[in-house]
Amino acid sequence: MTDTPDQRRARGTRILDELHPDAYGAVKEAMADIAPDFADFISDFAFGDIYGRDALALRDRQITTIAALAAIGTAAPQLKVHIQAGLRVGLSREQVVEILIQIAVYAGFPAALNALAVAKEAFAELDEKTPGA
Amino acid sequence: MTDTPDQRRARGTRILDELHPDAYGAVKEAMADIAPDFADFISDFAFGDIYGRDALALRDRQITTIAALAAIGTAAPQLKVHIQAGLRVGLSREQVVEILIQIAVYAGFPAALNALAVAKEAFAELDEKTPGA
Amino acid sequence: MTDTPDQRRARGTRILDELHPDAYGAVKEAMADIAPDFADFISDFAFGDIYGRDALALRDRQITTIAALAAIGTAAPQLKVHIQAGLRVGLSREQVVEILIQIAVYAGFPAALNALAVAKEAFAELDEKTPGA
Amino acid sequence: MTDTPDQRRARGTRILDELHPDAYGAVKEAMADIAPDFADFISDFAFGDIYGRDALALRDRQITTIAALAAIGTAAPQLKVHIQAGLRVGLSREQVVEILIQIAVYAGFPAALNALAVAKEAFAELDEKTPGA
Amino acid sequence: MTDTPDQRRARGTRILDELHPDAYGAVKEAMADIAPDFADFISDFAFGDIYGRDALALRDRQITTIAALAAIGTAAPQLKVHIQAGLRVGLSREQVVEILIQIAVYAGFPAALNALAVAKEAFAELDEKTPGA
Amino acid sequence: MTDTPDQRRARGTRILDELHPDAYGAVKEAMADIAPDFADFISDFAFGDIYGRDALALRDRQITTIAALAAIGTAAPQLKVHIQAGLRVGLSREQVVEILIQIAVYAGFPAALNALAVAKEAFAELDEKTPGA
Numbered sequence: 001m002t003d004t005p006d007q008r009r010a011r012g013t014r015i016l017d018e019l020h021p022d023a024y025g026a027v028k029e030a031m032a033d034i035a036p037d038f039a040d041f042i043s044d045f046a047f048g049d050i051y052g053r054d055a056l057a058l059r060d061r062q063i064t065t066i067a068a069l070a071a072i073g074t075a076a077p078q079l080k081v082h083i084q085a086g087l088r089v090g091l092s093r094e095q096v097v098e099i100l101i102q103i104a105v106y107a108g109f110p111a112a113l114n115a116l117a118v119a120k121e122a123f124a125e126l127d128e129k130t131p132g133a
Numbered sequence: 134m135t136d137t138p139d140q141r142r143a144r145g146t147r148i149l150d151e152l153h154p155d156a157y158g159a160v161k162e163a164m165a166d167i168a169p170d171f172a173d174f175i176s177d178f179a180f181g182d183i184y185g186r187d188a189l190a191l192r193d194r195q196i197t198t199i200a201a202l203a204a205i206g207t208a209a210p211q212l213k214v215h216i217q218a219g220l221r222v223g224l225s226r227e228q229v230v231e232i233l234i235q236i237a238v239y240a241g242f243p244a245a246l247n248a249l250a251v252a253k254e255a256f257a258e259l260d261e262k263t264p265g266a
Numbered sequence: 267m268t269d270t271p272d273q274r275r276a277r278g279t280r281i282l283d284e285l286h287p288d289a290y291g292a293v294k295e296a297m298a299d300i301a302p303d304f305a306d307f308i309s310d311f312a313f314g315d316i317y318g319r320d321a322l323a324l325r326d327r328q329i330t331t332i333a334a335l336a337a338i339g340t341a342a343p344q345l346k347v348h349i350q351a352g353l354r355v356g357l358s359r360e361q362v363v364e365i366l367i368q369i370a371v372y373a374g375f376p377a378a379l380n381a382l383a384v385a386k387e388a389f390a391e392l393d394e395k396t397p398g399a
Numbered sequence: 400m401t402d403t404p405d406q407r408r409a410r411g412t413r414i415l416d417e418l419h420p421d422a423y424g425a426v427k428e429a430m431a432d433i434a435p436d437f438a439d440f441i442s443d444f445a446f447g448d449i450y451g452r453d454a455l456a457l458r459d460r461q462i463t464t465i466a467a468l469a470a471i472g473t474a475a476p477q478l479k480v481h482i483q484a485g486l487r488v489g490l491s492r493e494q495v496v497e498i499l500i501q502i503a504v505y506a507g508f509p510a511a512l513n514a515l516a517v518a519k520e521a522f523a524e525l526d527e528k529t530p531g532a
Numbered sequence: 533m534t535d536t537p538d539q540r541r542a543r544g545t546r547i548l549d550e551l552h553p554d555a556y557g558a559v560k561e562a563m564a565d566i567a568p569d570f571a572d573f574i575s576d577f578a579f580g581d582i583y584g585r586d587a588l589a590l591r592d593r594q595i596t597t598i599a600a601l602a603a604i605g606t607a608a609p610q611l612k613v614h615i616q617a618g619l620r621v622g623l624s625r626e627q628v629v630e631i632l633i634q635i636a637v638y639a640g641f642p643a644a645l646n647a648l649a650v651a652k653e654a655f656a657e658l659d660e661k662t663p664g665a
Numbered sequence: 666m667t668d669t670p671d672q673r674r675a676r677g678t679r680i681l682d683e684l685h686p687d688a689y690g691a692v693k694e695a696m697a698d699i700a701p702d703f704a705d706f707i708s709d710f711a712f713g714d715i716y717g718r719d720a721l722a723l724r725d726r727q728i729t730t731i732a733a734l735a736a737i738g739t740a741a742p743q744l745k746v747h748i749q750a751g752l753r754v755g756l757s758r759e760q761v762v763e764i765l766i767q768i769a770v771y772a773g774f775p776a777a778l779n780a781l782a783v784a785k786e787a788f789a790e791l792d793e794k795t796p797g798a
Contacts, residue, residue, distance in 0.1 A: 210509075
């Protein structure tokens with residue numbers, strides 16, 4: 001990692017714009033008065049350093065994140081925005097649902113059920129934004 | 134699901150043969166004297182019913198499983214065989230490593246580090262089996 | 267498992283009627299437009315295949331589920347309906363409370379405290395339905 | 400709780416003798432040079448205060464503990480001794496296996512599989528001690 | 533532990549008064565009709581026996597608890613009151629935030645993010661109580 | 666974070682030298698042939714960016730990490746090296762033990778018991794290295 005701080009920031013910002021056009025701004029704002037640097041770590045490390053690596057397509061990264069968050073079961077707000085991000089980079093709604101159904105095998109039926117409820121909310125939120133869709 | 138028991142079993146067995154040519158046999162044998170039906174639930178439900186659905190490619194199912202198991206952190210033996218299965222259905226070693234690095238963002242660095250150690254073992258085991266590879 | 271699909275469905279439905287006369291219908295409805303098959307997996311696999319086995323009484327199965335969900339700590343909605351189911355198949359409210367108190371030893375005081383709050387809600391919901399009780 | 404310290408200790412010791420005739424001694428010895436008071440908390444609080452309450456039979460307490468530990472998935476050594484304790488207070492091996500199979504529904508197949516491997520070890524250990532059994 | 537029940541209770545009550553002047557009363561009231569003994573276990577065991585030990589300052593105990601609860605991720609209500617308790621025994625808001633940021637490394641960014649949201653709420657609640665502060 | 670890559674690396678390396686004079690080298694070596702960049706993320710992000718912040722003393726950071734890892738329960742290798750690091754920056758063995766005992770309240774007795782076993786190993790390893798101590 002010999003990127004300059006500006007390069008990390010630019011790459012993280014570009015990927016966040018693609019995956020989370022609204023959600024990251026909301027996180028940044030929520031953290032502004034309590035932990036502003038934490039929003040920078042998200043942008044520079046999580047998205048600039050990790051998501052910015054070429055070895056895995058953004059679509060596959062979203063499968064990874066959706067599966068991990070659904071299995072952990074303690075990150076409903078993050079799961080919702082990552083489901084929406086997954087749809088932006090190539091996953092279909094049917095595929096997202098399928099990933100979450102499979103979680104039942106590895107983290108139990110309640111984890112899958114709660115994650116499917118989050119997906120339902122994520123889909124509904126998108127439908128509200130584009131009512132004609 | 135209006136499949137007959139034979140259809141579920143056949144589909145599960147076919148997918149297990151593709152993903153886990155050796156590992157499922159070992160599980161079946163280990164469970165034989167204590168919970169033989171449990172091996173059938175794995176074959177008929179987990180692989181026949183869930184993995185057998187068309188909505189997600191086996192390669193994407195393996196990303197899902199690898200991410201979920203690495204994030205949970207309590208399933209090293211299963212993670213190892215699912216990493217090997219992932220390699221059989223289209224993931225490269227580099228992609229497996231990349232999935233596990235990304236887990237650091239969602240489940241912490243120790244989860245990623247322990248999963249990478251499992252991957253190292255999974256890769257080494259495959260190299261031993263095919264020494265000329 | 268050589269049951270026909272109809273046998274699995276019938277057994278699952280019968281047990282769900284006994285344990286969750288209302289809750290399963292609500293889950294089925296919630297999943298109807300997003301993952302209708304998942305409701306079938308709950309009925310056929312979780313209740314038809316697993317709960318339908320004779321080796322353990324339904325009362326003991328509910329101790330198992332209540333303890334597991336309270337310990338995991340990420341399944342409040344499911345814990346609530348399984349507490350209510352436990353009361354239907356032979357557990358007293360005092361026994362449910364006692365199970366949850368014991369969870370403090372194995373999963374910590376916050377897990378027990380949060381589960382007891384769920385139990386309180388589960389009991390109140392039942393009292394509302396049968397105000398004369 | 401207006402028990403005297405002696406009453407708590409006596410009750411805890413009596414229950415530990417019934418459930419864990421060997422295992423508690425081993426824990427006490429392991430903790431002797433690092434945290435001797437912790438062994439006392441186990442005896443006085445966990446077993447004297449909690450297990451000593453009348454509201455739940457020891458057999459049902461063991462279902463609770465076995466289910467909780469199997470679901471959590473990070474307590475293999477404790478799960479093993481609690482499975483053995485369960486057998487001492489009325490659970491059959493078949494019932495223990497059934498509890499662990501049911502865990503697959505709530506905490507996933509790997510949690511159940513790993514717990515069944517622990518049960519196999521717990522049973523084998525008992526068989527070695529009573530070779531004629 | 534040869535303390536009398538009165539000594540344990542007195543020590544637990546004194547520490548609870550210092551750490552949680554309001555929160556423990558709320559817990560006690562919430563548990564009054566369902567599990568009143570559980571409130572006593574909190575007071576006598578958790579605070580009387582454990583927090584009452586001299587080996588660790590209350591400030592360091594609060595770092596321990598805040599870190600543990602944030603890492604576990606299933607105890608938002610308890611995390612909030614322990615953050616407020618930490619401020620009462622010597623932690624600054626900046627230090628609390630820093631502990632939670634560090635949790636990202638060990639339990640992932642969503643755990644840290646959710647814990648920071650809890651901290652924000654904890655701080656705001658304190659500000660409301662002392663508007664001139 | 667407007668540090669140059671060299672500044673991040675230098676700060677991370679300095680802190681790693683102080684906390685983990687041997688352990689980081691071992692991690693770096695283990696990752697060398699599978700995920701060399703991951704060792705850099707540990708050094709530059711975890712230690713350079715996070716531990717390098719002034720808001721919390723290294724001693725308090727080690728309380729945080731020890732508590733988080735003990736509570737999570739899936740990171741025994743990391744817990745061991747962080748216990749040893751804690752001793753290097755001001756925690757006494759008695760304080761480490763006390764932190765782990767307190768974990769019983771928040772993550773259950775098995776989590777505390779397993780963490781105390783790790784501490785025992787961590788202490789013994791240090792004693793072996795300095796036999797005259």
